[in-house]
Amino acid sequence: DERASSWFPFLSRSVEWCCFVSCGFQFNMKHDCVVFQGFELIGHITKTLYADEISCGLSCLRDEKCQSYNSKSDASDIKKECQLSNQTKNSSPENLRCNPRSTYYGRGTLSNNYAKRTTYGIRPLWRVLFLNLILSSFQMIILPFSYAGKRGWDFAHPAASCKEISDSGHSKGKRGWDSAHPALSCKEILGSGHSKGDGEYWIDPEKSGNPLKVYCDMSRYGVINKSDSRFAVVRFCKSLVCFILGGWLLVSNVEFGSPSPKVSVETSYRGIGKSNMVLQKSAMKELRRHLSFTQLRFHCHKKQGRTFHVVTASNSSGEAVVRYFSGQIDEQPDACGSFVRVTRDDNSKLAGICKNWGRQVSGESEFKWRVGKWGHGEDQNRLYWYPVLIKNSRQLRVQLHNVGDLRKMDCDDSSAPNVGTNGDFWRVFVR
Numbered sequence: 001d002e003r004a005s006s007w008f009p010f011l012s013r014s015v016e017w018c019c020f021v022s023c024g025f026q027f028n029m030k031h032d033c034v035v036f037q038g039f040e041l042i043g044h045i046t047k048t049l050y051a052d053e054i055s056c057g058l059s060c061l062r063d064e065k066c067q068s069y070n071s072k073s074d075a076s077d078i079k080k081e082c083q084l085s086n087q088t089k090n091s092s093p094e095n096l097r098c099n100p101r102s103t104y105y106g107r108g109t110l111s112n113n114y115a116k117r118t119t120y121g122i123r124p125l126w127r128v129l130f131l132n133l134i135l136s137s138f139q140m141i142i143l144p145f146s147y148a149g150k151r152g153w154d155f156a157h158p159a160a161s162c163k164e165i166s167d168s169g170h171s172k173g174k175r176g177w178d179s180a181h182p183a184l185s186c187k188e189i190l191g192s193g194h195s196k197g198d199g200e201y202w203i204d205p206e207k208s209g210n211p212l213k214v215y216c217d218m219s220r221y222g223v224i225n226k227s228d229s230r231f232a233v234v235r236f237c238k239s240l241v242c243f244i245l246g247g248w249l250l251v252s253n254v255e256f257g258s259p260s261p262k263v264s265v266e267t268s269y270r271g272i273g274k275s276n277m278v279l280q281k282s283a284m285k286e287l288r289r290h291l292s293f294t295q296l297r298f299h300c301h302k303k304q305g306r307t308f309h310v311v312t313a314s315n316s317s318g319e320a321v322v323r324y325f326s327g328q329i330d331e332q333p334d335a336c337g338s339f340v341r342v343t344r345d346d347n348s349k350l351a352g353i354c355k356n357w358g359r360q361v362s363g364e365s366e367f368k369w370r371v372g373k374w375g376h377g378e379d380q381n382r383l384y385w386y387p388v389l390i391k392n393s394r395q396l397r398v399q400l401h402n403v404g405d406l407r408k409m410d411c412d413d414s415s416a417p418n419v420g421t422n423g424d425f426w427r428v429f430v431r
Helices: 002-026 053-062 125-146 162-170 186-191 226-231 269-273 281-290 316-325
Strands: 032-041 045-051 068-072 080-085 096-108 115-118 199-203 212-217 223-225 234-238 241-244 248-255 264-266 277-279 296-301 307-312 339-341 359-361 367-369 388-390 396-398 411-413 425-430
Touching: 032 068, 045 053, 053 068, 053 080, 053 096, 186 199, 186 212, 186 248, 212 269, 223 226, 223 339, 226 339, 248 269, 264 269, 269 277, 269 281, 277 281, 281 316, 296 316, 296 411, 307 316, 307 411
Parallel strands: 264 277
Antiparallel strands: 032 096, 032 115, 045 080, 068 080, 068 096, 199 212, 212 248, 223 241, 234 241, 248 277, 248 425, 296 307, 296 425, 307 339, 359 367, 388 396, 396 411
């Protein structure tokens, strides 16, 4: 009846508050606790049990691997199906699905209007109690007005379907989040404020209506020396170092796992959505025609060796490197002055002796070594076949793809003593 229904907001609010408290403590009181009513995060479920919402949250608290949880039931159920997950909606956004029987709890940022946000975990308990009382009373008074037209925002006002929630505008305008709203580039997503962290996004560089899913590095990835900051686009500087802006698009990627990776050589940039691939010159040229990127980032790492991590400089020398690997010029660019090291990560020998880089063809079958240049005079494979190398008694090289033997790939070494092992990677980004 009307009397009973008038108390529903208070009771609902109280249960929700208890869950928020456990959620806040679960995520170490350092992150926002985000709640999605009518949604679940599928996949990556590490444990399933039956408990009420509060016990479900406490179970997540006791599990070191738990990052989020789904609480699922019908309205009449006391004990609910509780699913613990080692992922969140931010780390696996593609796995967030509509389910009217479920409520998702996890750490993250408030990225949609239908998500409720709480930071109760960082407040003294008496403030939590007082705030909850005020909010519950306030909600009882204004509920008929505040939820007018808010279909799907709580149990008392269900939507007919997830599509109704989506169509009401809660998720519209998020550039790059789905194929219906692609962005031009990773950098555009970051600049528009729609980044949800490192991960997969949709872009359409050609504006053709045929978007593709790609990987974007959105974090303030890497640190460079402050003395080099005039050559790079930075977020901010502190002490003697500067932090590089995110918005990087992954264009070549080789990662060692078990079994060894199968690497595809792509002649079109549209192959960048594959997990292990490298781009030929023609693909890079095509991509730059549609996406005017201005920087390259080379990053490789061997657990049994070292890390090579450099970013092309924001100057004419850095632009020449971009043009060379994009197939716009064939003259090998100068190495020194064209890049900056990502310090606290790069520990390579190569980055410190750029004057000895490279090989140039001086005749029909004659070569000049240690010429201080990028590359070694190759054509379509210039991005992945020794973009950086030094000829000496123990060659130092960077090689993303070896057709003959995938294990023999170089990262600031020669492949003979240090073959690739699980966890080693070679990546190239553009921005």
